[in-house]
Structure formats: C-alpha cells, structure tokens
Amino acid sequence: MNTVLVERYPVLGGVCLNVGCIPSKALLHVAAVMDEAKHLSEHGIAFGEPKVDLDALRAWKEKAVGKLTGDSRAWLERAR
DSSP states (O other): OOOOOOOSSSSSSHHHHHTSHHHHHHHHHHHHHHHHHHHGGGGTOOOOOOOOOHHHHHHHHHHHHHHHHHHHHHHHHHHO
16 A cells, blocks of 8 residues: 655644644743743742843744654654
C-alpha cells in the first residue's frame, strides 16, 4: 500500500506544528511564567518589570517548532 502526504507548508508539520497550536502554546507559556512571577510578590518574592526581547522570543519559539518539525520529518524518513 502506498501513502501520499500533502503538506501546505514548506516544512512538514501541518498547521498545528507550523503556525497554530505549538507556536501559540510556546508564547502562552512565556506569558504564564511572566504572570506567575508577577504574582509571587504576594508571597514575598518580587521581580522587576519584564523586558521582552521580541527577536530572542521569536527565535526561541522557532527553535521549539523546528525541533518538533524535524522530529516529524525524521520519523517519516524512518517509516519509508
């Protein structure tokens, strides 16, 4: 039996891995950590205001996405 895989994006992974779920969850994780740090002041631990480096944040998100899409590609290569 043969299977055809059709991918919309140049990198294997579909909408979820490339532009949807995973990139969103990575950024939501950062927001949650920032919020948790802010609320620690209620327990006697205070941090300064966060400074967001958007380029570094995007690079980190892309690295996470790249790891997962690379793993998907490697899995498919082994399945041949």
